[in-house]
Amino acid sequence: MAVESHAYLAAETGAAAAAGSAVLSNAWLLIALPLAGAAILLLGGKRTDSWGHLLATALPVASFAWAVLILFDLLGRAGDARSVAVPVYEWISVGSLSIGADLLVDPLSISFVLLITFVGSLIHIYSIGYMAEDPGRRRFFAYLNLFVAAMLVLVLADNFVLLFLGWEGVGLASYLLIGFWQYKPSAATAAKKAFIINRVGDMGLLVAIMIMFSALGAVSFSGVFEAVPGAGDGVLLAVGLCLLLGACGKSAQLPLQAWLLDAMEGPTPVSALIHAATMVTAGVYLIVRSGPIFEGAPAAQTTVAVVGAATMIAGGIIASAKDDIKKSLAGSTMSQIGMMVLAVGLGPVGYVAAIAHLITHGFFKAGLFLGAGSVMHAMNDGVDMRRYGGLARVMPITFATFGLGYLAIIGVPLLSGWWTKESIISAAFGVGGTQGMLLGSAVVAGAGLTAFYMSRMFFMTFLGEKRWDEGVHPHESPLSMTAPMVLLSVGSVALGAFLVFGDRFANFLAPTIGAHPHHFDLAHAFTAPYGLAALGVLVVGVVLAWVVYLRKPVARTAPRGNFVTVAASRELYGNEINEGLFMRPGQVLTKALVAIETHVVDGIVNGIGTSVRDASRGLGRAQTGFARSYALTMLFGAVVVAATLVVRL
């Protein structure tokens, strides 16, 4: 079955998709290495305390090395032979349902594997310094390894069921790591919130898989996509919307966005790896991977774009008002992922732009989070940017790396973010018509918001006068923390040009997601109206932030602000909406169900018991203890029986 199911891919790519080389046929090692790390650290207990974190760091590095070998193996093949199915073993076989735990190594999945293992390795290294003093260090590294393994399962799966396994695995790792400091009630609550909201999205994905199995008769990527042309519009729309719901949960898109800001309760490396660079982008991966379904359901595709646009703007507004540096960055993550979701909602033309932005975003956002962690480390774990200021001089390396990440994310020309954001903007306007104008303008507006909130964060943290609390003595972080930041900032600067210039990444991905007609034109990006507009909003955003947050001194406590800032700092009332629409009615419902349970269900059961007891008490009175009355009863009975017999006969 597993081999057959890839016949479509092979037919599509025009070449036999056999594993061949030892590097590829052992692709399962990518997942097995970090999984083994998690198992050793969790099962080995205290014996691994002294060296566990080093092992846990070495294993993702090994995975990354293996992924590089696979990449070179793929590059050595013809473009259309780069989708390789790697059967591992048959997982579930029941009747007509056969699901293999098989991996699909193709340009799309290997791009994600490289991002996950590279950024993951750097963040493991960073954590050696960041978590040096934490008593739970071993557990932390075990969870991080578990996350890396689950995330690799997610992106390497060749069917939706195995993808779902990875999907749940990253959800579990996310839950464990958000609540890592579980003795803090806020962290425990945030973990539960993330878990529950993700569960809503996961149900969407699960229902999508069920519909696929019942209506399309397959759950493997190739089998499903093969069945798409013959499927009804309604089925495709339902599957598309359910997949979108799943993506919304994992990628913190409206309306399931509320967990991401609270997820910042976790240690900062976790925020960088899971809640900025990798896990939250799984929704984008899911939609791109399910591309043929969305192309068969234009209404679902439009919904994707609208959800992305709304989240992009909402996230930008929230990020502009938060004084907590991590929450502001989380709002920014929401906004950037919204931009990617918008791009994938454009159809195949936006896929490459979205994935390219996802990868560069993984670099600069992870770098920014690690920078924020470095700053927090220096400021006694304070997160309020109103108590920062003037850190550029005391933390030069953090300042430089954070600065490069900042310039990249706001889209300063020729840095990574500019290339990929420009690709999205041109793809959005390239759709044409009213839709293209609206979506393109939305992305430009989102880019302007990005410039504003990131400049605000940068100015409040590193520039201006010192507003430190008493007893805070900032210092630069150790080498194990600064080295990953430096490497990520290199990516923030150069990766965009490497991927986008000459359509290198588009050509690489073409065998998987189809060659698309969009071509990135460097000169056009500066001269076309949309390019100029993007540069214009960039300047406006930075200048506005300069006027408000650098020219005038920043207040140490937040001013009341007008209703817009109040709404933004309360996350646009997302929590209040959830509370009013779901939590309180849910509580009423559960209370009503409890009442029905106690009064109706228990009432019936207890009533039967009580009536039997009362009846037996009543009948017990017949036991008088007089043997003669029993004898009379017996005689009476015998007479009745005899009389009946006599009359009947």
Next chain:
Amino acid sequence: MDPMNYIVLATLLFAIGAAGVLLRRNAIIVFMCVELMLNACNLAFVAFARMHGDIEGQVIAFFVMVVAAAEVVVGLAIIMQIFRTRRSASLDDASLLKH
């Protein structure tokens, strides 16, 4: 031979026995009344056996006698024990199992 005479006699003996069981308190008397009822039945069996000219009724009468003998052994033993512990043979006093 008129079987009706025997049946009337058996009925009378049975009624006397039943009345004794229902009305008397002394366990020994009640016991004797039970025997009286059994023997009324035996009389009826034997009478019918004679009337029909076969042996089955007589066989059953023997069975009843054997069972009655066994019952007397057990019953008298129980009455003896009750009398020893309570110094009374009244049936109405033995009412520990009442509700």
